[in-house]
Amino acid sequence: MNSSSPAALIGLDWGTTSARAYRFDGDGRVTAERAAALGVQQVRDGRFAQALDALLGEWSADPARRIASGMIGSRQGWIEAAYVACPADLRTLADRLAFVDDARLAIVPGVSTRDERGIPDVMRGEETQLLGAIDPQAEALVVLPGTHSKWAHVARGRLLDFRTFMTGELFAVMLEHSILGRLAQSSEDALRADPDAFARGVQRGLAPGALGHDLFGARTLALHGELAGHEVAEWLSGLLIGREIADAQRWAEQRGLARAAVHVVGSAGLSARYATALAHAGLPVADTPADAAPRGLWRIACAAGWMD
Amino acid sequence: MNSSSPAALIGLDWGTTSARAYRFDGDGRVTAERAAALGVQQVRDGRFAQALDALLGEWSADPARRIASGMIGSRQGWIEAAYVACPADLRTLADRLAFVDDARLAIVPGVSTRDERGIPDVMRGEETQLLGAIDPQAEALVVLPGTHSKWAHVARGRLLDFRTFMTGELFAVMLEHSILGRLAQSSEDALRADPDAFARGVQRGLAPGALGHDLFGARTLALHGELAGHEVAEWLSGLLIGREIADAQRWAEQRGLARAAVHVVGSAGLSARYATALAHAGLPVADTPADAAPRGLWRIACAAGWMD
Numbered sequence: 001m002n003s004s005s006p007a008a009l010i011g012l013d014w015g016t017t018s019a020r021a022y023r024f025d026g027d028g029r030v031t032a033e034r035a036a037a038l039g040v041q042q043v044r045d046g047r048f049a050q051a052l053d054a055l056l057g058e059w060s061a062d063p064a065r066r067i068a069s070g071m072i073g074s075r076q077g078w079i080e081a082a083y084v085a086c087p088a089d090l091r092t093l094a095d096r097l098a099f100v101d102d103a104r105l106a107i108v109p110g111v112s113t114r115d116e117r118g119i120p121d122v123m124r125g126e127e128t129q130l131l132g133a134i135d136p137q138a139e140a141l142v143v144l145p146g147t148h149s150k151w152a153h154v155a156r157g158r159l160l161d162f163r164t165f166m167t168g169e170l171f172a173v174m175l176e177h178s179i180l181g182r183l184a185q186s187s188e189d190a191l192r193a194d195p196d197a198f199a200r201g202v203q204r205g206l207a208p209g210a211l212g213h214d215l216f217g218a219r220t221l222a223l224h225g226e227l228a229g230h231e232v233a234e235w236l237s238g239l240l241i242g243r244e245i246a247d248a249q250r251w252a253e254q255r256g257l258a259r260a261a262v263h264v265v266g267s268a269g270l271s272a273r274y275a276t277a278l279a280h281a282g283l284p285v286a287d288t289p290a291d292a293a294p295r296g297l298w299r300i301a302c303a304a305g306w307m308d
Numbered sequence: 309m310n311s312s313s314p315a316a317l318i319g320l321d322w323g324t325t326s327a328r329a330y331r332f333d334g335d336g337r338v339t340a341e342r343a344a345a346l347g348v349q350q351v352r353d354g355r356f357a358q359a360l361d362a363l364l365g366e367w368s369a370d371p372a373r374r375i376a377s378g379m380i381g382s383r384q385g386w387i388e389a390a391y392v393a394c395p396a397d398l399r400t401l402a403d404r405l406a407f408v409d410d411a412r413l414a415i416v417p418g419v420s421t422r423d424e425r426g427i428p429d430v431m432r433g434e435e436t437q438l439l440g441a442i443d444p445q446a447e448a449l450v451v452l453p454g455t456h457s458k459w460a461h462v463a464r465g466r467l468l469d470f471r472t473f474m475t476g477e478l479f480a481v482m483l484e485h486s487i488l489g490r491l492a493q494s495s496e497d498a499l500r501a502d503p504d505a506f507a508r509g510v511q512r513g514l515a516p517g518a519l520g521h522d523l524f525g526a527r528t529l530a531l532h533g534e535l536a537g538h539e540v541a542e543w544l545s546g547l548l549i550g551r552e553i554a555d556a557q558r559w560a561e562q563r564g565l566a567r568a569a570v571h572v573v574g575s576a577g578l579s580a581r582y583a584t585a586l587a588h589a590g591l592p593v594a595d596t597p598a599d600a601a602p603r604g605l606w607r608i609a610c611a612a613g614w615m616d
Contacts, residue, residue: 112532117515120528148487148524165520166486173485178477179456207425210555211519212473212548216456220428224420240520247518 007031008307010059011297012052012068012105014077015125016041019055022294023062028302030294034059040071048078052103065306067297069108070125073098078105083112083122089158090131094304108300113161121164125293126150130159132296133265133288140286141252142263145241145270147172151248153255163251165244171237174215183222184232195276197231198238202277205242214239241277249281261286315339317614318367319605320360320376320413322385323433324349327363330602331370334615338602342367348379356386360411373614375605377416378433381406386413391420391430397466398439402612416608421469429472433601434458438467440604441573441596448594449560450571453549453578455480459556461563471559473552482523483541491530492540503584505539506546510585513550522547549585557589569594 007023014020017039023032038051053060073081081098088111097106110124126144134140136157144150147169152162175181204214218236221227227235252260261284264271275285289295301307315331322328325347331340346359361368381389389406396419405414418432434452442448444465452458455477460470483489512522526544529535535543560568569592572579583593597603609615 112528115521117512117517119512119522119525120532120534121521121524122528122531163521164524165518166523167520169486170482170520170523173481174478177481177485178474204425204427209425210473210551210558212475212478212552213423213429213471213555214427215474215478216429216472217427220420220430223430224428226428243518244520247521250518 007059007062007064009298009301010056010062010064010066011294011301012055012066012072013070013125013128013293013297014068014072015039015070019051019072020293021055021059022297023059023064024294024298026307028295028298028307030291040074040077046078048072048100049103052105065301066103066105067097067108067301068105069128069293069297069300073107073110074124077107079107081107081109083110086111086113086162087158087160088127090136090299090303093127093131093300097300097304106304108297111159111162113163115163121162123150123162123164126152126162127159128296128300129265129292130154130162130296131157131299132294133263133292136299140263141257141260142265142288143248143274145264145266145274149244151251153252153257161255163248165247167240167244171240174218175233175236180215180218180232180236183219184229194231194234197227197234198273198276199280201235201238201240202242202280203238204235205239205244205277206246206281208246209243211243214243237273238277241273242280245274245277245281245283249283259283263288265292315367315370315372317606317609318364318370318372318374319602319609320363320374320380321378321433321436321601321605322376322380323347323378327359327380328601329363329367330605331367331372332602332606336603336606336610336615338599348382348385354386356380356408357411360413373609374411374413375405375416375609376413377436377601377605377608381415381418382432385415387415389415389417391418392435394419394421394470395466395468396435398444398607398611401435401439401608405608405612414612416605419467419470421471423471429470431458431470431472434460434470435467436604436608437573437600438462438470438604439465439607440602441571441600444607448571449565449568450573450596451556451582453572453574453582457552459559461560461565469563471556473555475548475552479545479548482526483544488523488526488540488544491527492537502539502542505535505542506581506584507588509543509546509548510550510588511546512543513547513552513585514554514589516554517551519551522551545581546585549581550588553582553585553589553591557591567591571596573600 008026009024011022019038021034096109111127134154139155149165153160263286316334317332319330327346329342404417419435442462447463457473461468571594
């Protein structure tokens, strides 16, 4: 099937900094893909219709339905798709789609939960990846590493609960704006592969400790000549990922998932880091498909009855 | 005694962003004080001699000995005064003074330690405040709140051990550069007194939790309308101070200081925050003198035998 044939569905993974579009055939296979730096943050003055046309290009004239997930459904997005509370399954997400009628576009709602202290937690876009990554018959512990890493418990097509860790943002902000970056070498050098420094950071992160104290080690180890300038960023990355895994393990244990295999859904580079850190923690890593987002979009469209 | 009489000693508290000078009479009383925005960071091209003259002004001609503590003794300072390892007492600090002969200036060394995982920790300037704040016969648990808060165990004029928490820097960096600041109101409004939001943050911080997750609450509570824009900064401040106190308590317990009164040595505003948070934790707060730095400088000069 070439891109001039009509599509069965057009799916959009529309985030803060970038947007990606997928054409599906009637069997749910992705036949073509487009990407643009047209994230919600780049769209000025609410010109989302123009951004969508630019993203879709020649597909704009295609009569297929369109479904989007991600920050496009946030308060800063096109229209707000109110959060659905956990547990959330494909059917609930399909029932709560928000529609931009003029654009024939449905937006998948984000999902919310509360931790044991009653503090809310939220995701937007990850719910679609999670329900796309995990087989609807399976039960799984999943991590989506990133700026705000999400750990989730998925079972039989339902997102039961999840927890966010600000790992990626803490890393970037502390390295760029705190004293920890001052002894690190330029950011170009900063993340060149240094498995030993990363492993040492992971070990520190996996051990019990107070993060507000442990972070300071990225400075004191360098001051003492026990970490080279180009190793500071690696050690800090290891510390934060290791601590995330240790903290997420405590949460997983409460959910009856102690030492369960961890499904890592993310970019190749970040997934490799998590796989290494999980190995240090003695935790098995499970395979996941690379196309979690389009799979999830397709499944939600099916749950909405569009493919019947 | 007026400032034209010769001084017994001139003391300098010379930090990263500011410098302060004290004239002492022969009984160790401060008779006059000067301050300037001539911190180590502001001094260009190693022009420390000129900065010292500017700071001392008319006192420059005074023949009294000069003693300084703080970042002036760091690698970025005038000359490096190598760290002394804990336990460190007044005599050890006096024995390890670093001298800038041309300026008749002695610089107090910083102090280092290692935590139970062997990660180094350091302070510069705080050792002088600690040994100045606590009576040389007493045993005390002390906190110096700030960018890098220090908790210390002092007994009979010795600094036995300490631990750093990056509380102030985490607060500033996350509020200014992370997503947490986006729902907060302008920084002018951000820290206006809001005792309820601060108290809620403290309660969250004192309870067990994973900091990388708990931080995200500053966003999700605001997203859910459970925290107003002007309350975000207060809640975050409470979370970080509360968590620091909880973590420092575990350290203090290991040192046999469970539920000991906490001596808070800091600015009035920050000390009041810590006093409030310590009250939430059920911990008593002990009185400390306001002039910890000059007291410490005087005591070190005495230990050096200068006043004999």
